[in-house]
Amino acid sequence: MSLGVGLAIAIMQLTKTTHPPAGADPLVIITGGASWNFIINPVLSGAVVLVIVALIFNNLSKTRKYSKFWV
Template identity: 60%
Template sequence: MARFQHMLRLAIPGFGGFLAIWLAFGIGEATRLTLVMAPFGATCVLAFALPDSPLAQPRNIVGGHVLSTLIGLCVQTAAGTHAWSMALAVGLAIWIMQLTKTVHPPAGADPLVVMVSGADWSFLFSPVLLGSALIVLIAWGYHRLSKARYPKQWR
């Protein structure tokens, strides 16, 4: 019985991640907006399995994704897409997230997503800003229902 309870406890964050991505796709279809990108899967790991982590706080999730994507878009616009420019964008994203105290490891992939996909500036709004904010809101509601305190801090 104890093993089953342990397995169930471990499944709960997985259900949170399922719910966040499923709702983001559903809301996206209803509004004709893209609200999901690959790094959001890793964001869900932090937001639902490690909600106490500083890396899972709203400032880090939204700020990290927005800043890293912005850097990817700027580097892509200024230098094009090359191995060196993708590496530069990732390095700059890491640096800027540290400077702004918005470190969010999944956001380190955002410049690569931008540059490999050839994303345009609208990508910053949808899926990045809207999608990351939606994950935070879903995580907030989810953890409130489970009586957990999330976020530890909003800023």
Template identity: 50%
Template sequence: MRHFFVRHQPPHRPHIALLAGLGGLAAIGVTGAFSLHAGVPLLIAPFGASCVLLFSLPGSPLSQPMNVVGGHVVSSAIALGLHMLLPGAWWAAALAVGLAITLMALLRVTHPPAGADPLLVFAADPNWGFLAMPVLIGSVSLVVIAAVFHRLTGTVYPLKAP
């Protein structure tokens, strides 16, 4: 039972942990300010979790631009389609999460925070415009801010192609 409580994540140096927090603050802050200024919604709750990966684990394959944007778009598109076909079916949200995981894995764009997108779609009842804004524009914004932030702080992001 003790193996359930072992922390496998290597420790962060305090200044790296602080930079990760500042990066998340900057990404959500800038995207939120732009959203307010433009009068369009660009933030969704799963983007907070995306920031954890983008700024705390920028070298992870799950944090790379194609994964962040592709994962959110794929998951939201599946959810929107199922929600249109099966409105009000409680089990359709579970099906959407399962299908999103499967398709992200097959397309090699797995991004764990995007697994929450179907739940948001079923709770908020958005139309297909949700896919462009906030999902596509918002996730691209986060990636651009992360790339600039990491360049300024000396961290390699995104990873170079093999």
């Protein structure tokens, strides 16, 4: 379990997208006995929806630009 959390946080640091509560996802998957489908739905699909909403909402105004850079 510690390896899963460590890898998740290391990848987030490399991509400059650190979100410490997301380190709990590997713990939930491992301790809950969830299948690999749990990574696709709700984790990945939720992240994609959040990014799409952020792109739409933050680019409605001409004075704001999201995102300033992509990895």
